[in-house]
Amino acid sequence: MKQRWLPEFDHPDVDAPQSEPVAAGVADEDSEAPFAEVLPGQRGLFTVERELVGQIEAALASGRFEDARRHRDALVALEGPSIRTRELGTLDVVGDAGFWDRPLPVVVNEWLTLHRDLEALPNLRRLICDGGLSRLLERHAPAEPVQTAAG
Numbered sequence: 577m578k579q580r581w582l583p584e585f586d587h588p589d590v591d592a593p594q595s596e597p598v599a600a601g602v603a604d605e606d607s608e609a610p611f612a613e614v615l616p617g618q619r620g621l622f623t624v625e626r627e628l629v630g631q632i633e634a635a636l637a638s639g640r641f642e643d644a645r646r647h648r649d650a651l652v653a654l655e656g657p658s659i660r661t662r663e664l665g666t667l668d669v670v671g672d673a674g675f676w677d678r679p680l681p682v683v684v685n686e687w688l689t690l691h692r693d694l695e696a697l698p699n700l701r702r703l704i705c706d707g708g709l710s711r712l713l714e715r716h717a718p719a720e721p722v723q724t725a726a727g
Contacts, residue, residue, distance in 0.1 A: 628654070629651065632644050637706055638707060640707070641707065642672075644671060648671075666704060680720060
């Protein structure tokens with residue numbers, strides 16, 4: 577059976593014979609170097625700082641704000657305060673251990689205030705909103721935060 581692909585997403589036919597993959601940049605058997613050469617800037621992709629940024633984003637998206645705050649503080653300790661870490665100032669509030677344990681009206685009120693403050697940071701806002709919503713739904717029925725925000 578032949579697969580059909582969406583327009584503009586061309587893919588070779590499944591029935592077509594496959595050719596040998598081309599190993600671009602890999603040394604020949606006769607060559608001395610058995611691995612590909614490191615490109616300029618490539619090592620910079622694997623720094624501790626970049627790893628911490630990835631951990632911050634993962635923690636934000638899953639609502640683990642305490643972990644995100646801890647990773648942000650480690651990033652500040654490594655590279656000093658930066659624009660990126662200052663943008664994560666929201667974690668001082670939502671990353672506090674007792675923030676989510678307070679009464680729902682207090683949490684929703686502060687959450688909505690923080691949400692408005694994140695207007696200028698759309699990517700960060702999306703991550704924090706997704707994580708905050710999942711955190712609220714862990715503790716409350718879906719209708720409760722909505723009724724609290726409307727009331």
